[in-house]
Amino acid sequence: MLEIDDQLQIDDAELIERFVRASGPGGQNVNKVASAVELRFDVVNSAALPDALRARLLARRDRRLTAEGVLVIQASRFRDQAKNREDARARLVELIRAAQRVPKKRVATKPTRASKERRISEKKNRAGIKSGRGRQTWSGD
Template sequence: MLQISNKVIIPDNEIEISAIRSQGAGGQNVNKVATAIHLRFDIQASSLPDDYKEKLLKLNDKRITQDGIIVIKAQEYRSQLKNREDALSRLKELIKSAMVVKKKRKPTKPTTSSQQKRLDSKTKRSQIKSNRRKIDDE
């Protein structure tokens, strides 16, 4: 069972975990032992509260398929147990990140003095550049 918060818990039977062979270099260990973990979690079929499901499905994350299934592949460690823990913690972080409420931005206006400083600096810069020009003798 995976505890997301004090009230939200995901039972083990809702998380599908399978061991697969890892990719990349590693010699005999990679070739013989299935150490990588492939985790699948169906959002709609889960016991998560509706607001969690809604926000997870709205997330624009490559780990969430069109069907609403979270797919996580963990193969960082050489041990199957560590990869399993890593996959579960990544699932937990993904669900937690969906529930973070972003602070609404209050639109602000630049102060009058800051606008005046900006215009003054532009005028000064313009003056410096105009002084570099060639002087016509007419």
């Protein structure tokens, strides 16, 4: 059982773990031991997730989310399979906790009169500086 918080737990049967050989340094160990972990979690068909949380997870523009709605997390940070497994699970928990926070609605506001005037005066000032950069006639001597 993977605990997200007090109200939300994900059953281990919903998590698919595959152990693969890791790339990178490790000597002979990297050729013999499948220490990297690929954790798959089906967001679309998960019974543990509330509908609002599922919608927020699927709405994220995350490259780890497949077109079928399966979240794929790859962990190969450590040389130990058990540490990589815990790392993948911790990253899944972190991702779900981030999606649990409901973003605040943005309240549309209008710019104040003073800010409009400041913007226009800055534009006029900048236009004056740029117009001074024009072609100069150096016939004063």
